[in-house]
Amino acid sequence: MRIIGVVFAFLVFWIGGCKKDPIPVPPPIINPDSVPNNPPPPPPPTGNAVLLNFEHMVGSNQLIADGQLRYQTAAGDSFSVELFKYYISNIVFTDDNGNEWAEPESYHLIDHADTNSMKVYVRNMPAGNYVSVRWMIGVDSARNVSGTQTGALDPSNAMFWSWQTGYIMAKLEGKSPASTTVQNMIIFHVGGFAAPYASQRNVNPSFNAQQAVVTSTSVPKVDVTTNVLEWFTSPNNIQFNTLSVVTAPDADAMIIADNYADMFNVAGITN
Amino acid sequence: MKFRTLISTALCAAVTIVSCSRDPEIIPETTAEDLVFKVPQGFPAPVYTFQNNEVTLAGFILGRELFYDPLLSRDNTISCGSCHQQGVAFAHAEHGLSHGVDGLLGTRNAPGLFNLAWHYTFMHDGGVNHLESQPLAPIENPVEMDETVANVIAKLNASQKYKKMFKDAFGDDSITTQRMTRAFSQFQGMMVSADSKYDKYMRGETQLSQQEMNGLATFRSKCASCHTEPLFTDRFFHNNGLAPDPTIMDPGRMMITGLVADSLKFATPSLRNIAVTGPYMHDGRYQTLQQCLDHYTSPLYQSATLDPLLTSGIPLTAQEKADLSAFLSTLTDWTFINDPKFREQ
Numbered sequence: 370m371r372i373i374g375v376v377f378a379f380l381v382f383w384i385g386g387c388k389k390d391p392i393p394v395p396p397p398i399i400n401p402d403s404v405p406n407n408p409p410p411p412p413p414p415t416g417n418a419v420l421l422n423f424e425h426m427v428g429s430n431q432l433i434a435d436g437q438l439r440y441q442t443a444a445g446d447s448f449s450v451e452l453f454k455y456y457i458s459n460i461v462f463t464d465d466n467g468n469e470w471a472e473p474e475s476y477h478l479i480d481h482a483d484t485n486s487m488k489v490y491v492r493n494m495p496a497g498n499y500v501s502v503r504w505m506i507g508v509d510s511a512r513n514v515s516g517t518q519t520g521a522l523d524p525s526n527a528m529f530w531s532w533q534t535g536y537i538m539a540k541l542e543g544k545s546p547a548s549t550t551v552q553n554m555i556i557f558h559v560g561g562f563a564a565p566y567a568s569q570r571n572v573n574p575s576f577n578a579q580q581a582v583v584t585s586t587s588v589p590k591v592d593v594t595t596n597v598l599e600w601f602t603s604p605n606n607i608q609f610n611t612l613s614v615v616t617a618p619d620a621d622a623m624i625i626a627d628n629y630a631d632m633f634n635v636a637g638i639t640n
Numbered sequence: 641m642k643f644r645t646l647i648s649t650a651l652c653a654a655v656t657i658v659s660c661s662r663d664p665e666i667i668p669e670t671t672a673e674d675l676v677f678k679v680p681q682g683f684p685a686p687v688y689t690f691q692n693n694e695v696t697l698a699g700f701i702l703g704r705e706l707f708y709d710p711l712l713s714r715d716n717t718i719s720c721g722s723c724h725q726q727g728v729a730f731a732h733a734e735h736g737l738s739h740g741v742d743g744l745l746g747t748r749n750a751p752g753l754f755n756l757a758w759h760y761t762f763m764h765d766g767g768v769n770h771l772e773s774q775p776l777a778p779i780e781n782p783v784e785m786d787e788t789v790a791n792v793i794a795k796l797n798a799s800q801k802y803k804k805m806f807k808d809a810f811g812d813d814s815i816t817t818q819r820m821t822r823a824f825s826q827f828q829g830m831m832v833s834a835d836s837k838y839d840k841y842m843r844g845e846t847q848l849s850q851q852e853m854n855g856l857a858t859f860r861s862k863c864a865s866c867h868t869e870p871l872f873t874d875r876f877f878h879n880n881g882l883a884p885d886p887t888i889m890d891p892g893r894m895m896i897t898g899l900v901a902d903s904l905k906f907a908t909p910s911l912r913n914i915a916v917t918g919p920y921m922h923d924g925r926y927q928t929l930q931q932c933l934d935h936y937t938s939p940l941y942q943s944a945t946l947d948p949l950l951t952s953g954i955p956l957t958a959q960e961k962a963d964l965s966a967f968l969s970t971l972t973d974w975t976f977i978n979d980p981k982f983r984e985q
Contacts, residue, residue, distance in 0.1 A: 516772030516825075517818040524776055525790040525817045531776035533767040533896050566898065619898050 410485050414492050416585040419462070419499070421489040424636070425453060425481050427597045434481050436544065443602040446609045448545035448555060450597060454480040455539035456521070456528065457489070460504040464497035465580065476508065478521040478528060479595075490588070499581040502591070503573035506629065507538030510569075513562040535560055535618065538568050539629065541600060548613035555609055557600065559625050561618020568622050570630040579638040592636040599632035600625055670981040672697045677757070680834035681843060682870045686757040688771045688829050693822045695830060698808035700981075703827025705805060706820065708984040711795050712775075713785035714741050720778065723750040726982050729833065729913035729973070730754065736924025740784040747783075747888045749924035751909060752917040754833035754976060758871055764906045764922040766877060767896045771829060772821040789817055796820065831982065833912050834870070835975035838967075842870075848970060855967025858960045863911075865949060872911040872971065878947045879904040881940025885923055892922070903945050915969045916977070929968060933961045 413420075425432035427440045427450070434450045441447050457479060460472045472491050480486045512518055513535045528537045537560040544553045561568045574593065581589040601607040605624045615621045675695050679686060693699075706712065708721040723738040724730040730753035732738045738750045748764050762768040768777055778784040779792060796802045796815045807813040809823055838856075840846040848856065859867075868874045877893045884890065884904060893902035906922045920926040926935065936954040940946060956964070976982075 514769050516770040517776075517821040519816055519818045523817050524773075525788070525793050527788070527790065529776070529789075531768075531773070531780040531789070532763075534769040534773045617898075 413488075414490055414588055416587060417492070417494050417496065417583060418588045419491045419494060419581050419583060420588055420590045421460075421491065421502075422590050422592050423479055423487040423489065424592065424594050425487070425597065426594050432481060432597055434543075438544070438546070440597070442598065442607065442609075444606050444608045446545050446547040446601075448543050448547075448609065450481075450541065450543040452482070452540060452542040453597065454478060454482070454486075454528065455506060455595075456508050456536065457504045457506060458508055460491055460502065462491070462494065462499045462581075463501045465500050466497075468497070470495060470497075470499075474520075475504075476512070476518075476521040478526055494583050496584045497582075499576075499583060499589075501573060501576055502581075502635075503571060505569050505571050506626075507560075507569035508536040508562070510562040510567070512536070530560060530617075533617070535562050538626070541597065545609040545613070547609040549610055550613045555613045556616060557614075557625055558616045559622045559629075561622050563618075566618035566620070566623060568618065568626040570626050572630060572633055574633040574635045576635055576638065579635075580640070581638050582640045587640065590639040592638070594634045594636050596632050596634065600629045602628065603631070604628065667980045667983055667985060670697065670701065674981050675700050675830060677830060678832070680832065680839070680870070683834065684758065684871075687760055688757040688825065690757075690826070690829060693772075693825055695826045696809060698805070699810070699823050699826040700830060702802075702805045702809045703823040703825070704982070704985065705802075706775075706824060707827055711799075712779055712787060712792055714787040714791075717741060718785050720775070721984055723784075724753050726977060726979075726984075728752070728916045729977055730831070730982075731913075731917035734919070736919040736927075738784075740781070741786045744783040744786075746781075747890055748922050749919060752913050753828060754831045754912060754973075755871060755910065756831060757829045758875075760875055761907065765893050765896050766907050771825045772818075774828075775821055775824045776817075793817060793820065827982075831976070833973040833976040836912065836973040837970040839870075839973070841970070849966070851963050851966040852970050853967075854960075855963035855965070858956070858964055859967055862954050862956065862960075863964070866908045866947075867911045873908040875908065877902065877905040877907055879943065879945040879950075880906075880935075881942075881946050881950050881953070882921060882923075882925070882935070883941035885925065888923060890923065901945060904943060905945060911968060912971050913973055913977070915972045929965055930961070933964060937961075 430440070432450060432453065433439060434453055436449045436451045438447045438449045440450070456476065458476045460475045462470050464470070477489050478486060479489070508522065512522060517524060522536070524531065528540065530537065537558045539559045541557045543555050545555050546553055548555050550556070559568050581591055583589060605628055607628070612621055612624070615625055675697060677690060677695060708719050710716050710719040710722070712719060718740050723732040723735070725733055727733065732750035736749060737746050739745050751764070756771055759771070762771070762774045763777060768774045776789055779787050779789060793815055802815065803813040806815050806819060810819050837846060837848070841848050866874050866878055891903055893905040894900065914929065918927060918929070920929070920932050926932050933956060936950070937956050938953065940950055940953050
């Protein structure tokens with residue numbers, strides 16, 4: 370009897386010892402603050418730089434992305450905003466002599482939920498009197514086909530489609546009673562980098578005859594407003610009962626991209 | 641009594657040792673010499689050239705560790721290796737469709753993994769355009785690993801083991817998506833399958849049997865326009881006349897391009913290792929190679945995008961099918977399938 374017991378004990382031990390650990394380990398609890406994907410921004414520069422200072426507006430109101438139905442489209446649909454973020458890239462400044470200066474590695478993710486991201490310091494610029502600026506809304510096709518990227522373009526920033534390689538150029542989520550989607554959601558993930566659905570849009574918001582004077586000891590501030598309402602009006606008037614979800618590179622994405630191509634305005638320059 | 645207990649203890653210990661020693665066979669340690677990427681004779685230039693991502697021993701081992709680690713999934717249960725098993729050339733044995741977290745079933749067959757460095761696109765619909773971007777798709781797919789990339793990076797950062805492995809591979813312990821996927825690319829890019837009996841025949845190292853030779857001749861006249869040698873795929877997308885499964889209604893390539901002209905088209909799979917990578921077709925509907933061959937001699941699903949070469953199927957006699965089966969079996973690469981460096985350690 371005792372022998373059987375011993376044999377049994379060994380059998381248990383033997384089975385346990387040989388088998389690979391089948392018990393799923395519970396996922397570690399992650400503190401989002403400890404995620405080092407986005408290291409703290411470097412200190413503001415003291416010269417040879419321009420600050421593009423973004424402010425998000427809905428018409429004449431400041432954007433409050435709290436999910437409350439605060440806003441109305443040109444078509445008369447009321448809506449809320451819960452999330453608003455977009456890439457600007459390939460920033461080029463032109464000075465009063467016509468010389469162009471392009472920021473190297475020029476990729477910035479502007480996220481309404483992250484106030485740091487709304488202050489874009491363009492660094493290491495040559496001194497000069499800059500009279501205009503242009504940039505791309507979105508990410509150029511080259512970076513969509515070159516494997517995984519880092520920094521603002523890290524796919525962990527939730528602005529990347531893994532099932533269909535490519536960046537989401539701009540993202541807006543909220544709700545509208547006019548939307549027939551579940552929970553009246555409005556979801557606009559605009560992307561696509563290749564024809565016929567290339568969603569990048571090049572913009573050059575006017576300096577209105579002002580100049581940004583860059584010296585080794587000055588950092589002019591260019592105040593840029595981004596108007597959410599432009600997503601839903603001109604050239605295409607959007608009604609949420611007919612278009613409330615865009616989540617792929619397609620014709621609807623082009624409609625929204627065409628709309629938001631004029632969402633930026635330079636409100637003023639402080640030298 | 642004491643003596644008997646001792647005997648039984650010794651007996652059990654012996655049983656334990658014997659039974660255990662069969663299991664953990666000693667896997668030869670991978671060395672840097674095993675990690676030289678060679679373009680096999682007759683292969684085209686690879687698409688993935690390991691630019692900015694030179695294969696190192698530490699990087700390869702990190703990629704292997706990640707490949708077999710269920711940490712990548714939302715509930716830490718599913719690894720890449722769950723559905724890509726080396727014994728069947730990294731396909732999923734006996735699974736037409738694979739199950740991910742919570743037992744959720746996918747809609748497409750897990751393909752074998754090899755010669756990935758020669759591919760322009762990945763997945764049956766070609767939705768992924770770069771070897772480095774590929775691992776992100778199963779990680780984020782809700783019926784596969786259902787995890788966010790950000791959370792995977794956070795989990796890796798919480799692991800002392802991975803901090804050390806990333807440091808060994810990349811010089812410091814910063815863990816980013818790019819580094820993770822580059823380690824994956826080192827491991828998966830090294831998966832080269834070019835040592836089958838067919839390859840040895842092509843190199844003049846062995847002979848094929850008469851039936852295998854007949855099969856090769858039939859293959860070249862009737863199959864090779866899409867399953868082009870030496871990769872045994874043209875790396876394009878075709879509609880091969882499979883009726884859409886009404887429970888899935890998979891549009892194939894059209895899902896990616898949005899073009900009606902791409903409806904029901906899927907990436908041409910390589911026929912290398914085909915004898916071991918069943919079930920077959922993008923949805924795993926066929927269990928045997930015979931069923932695949934029979935498909936092409938049966939009435940095909942007629943649609944506007946059916947490949948022009950297949951409008952009347954492929955005429956094959958029973959003898960030709962038998963010859964083709966014999967030839968296709970020569971494409972199994974046991975060197976690759978048994979290569980210890982790809983094994984879970």
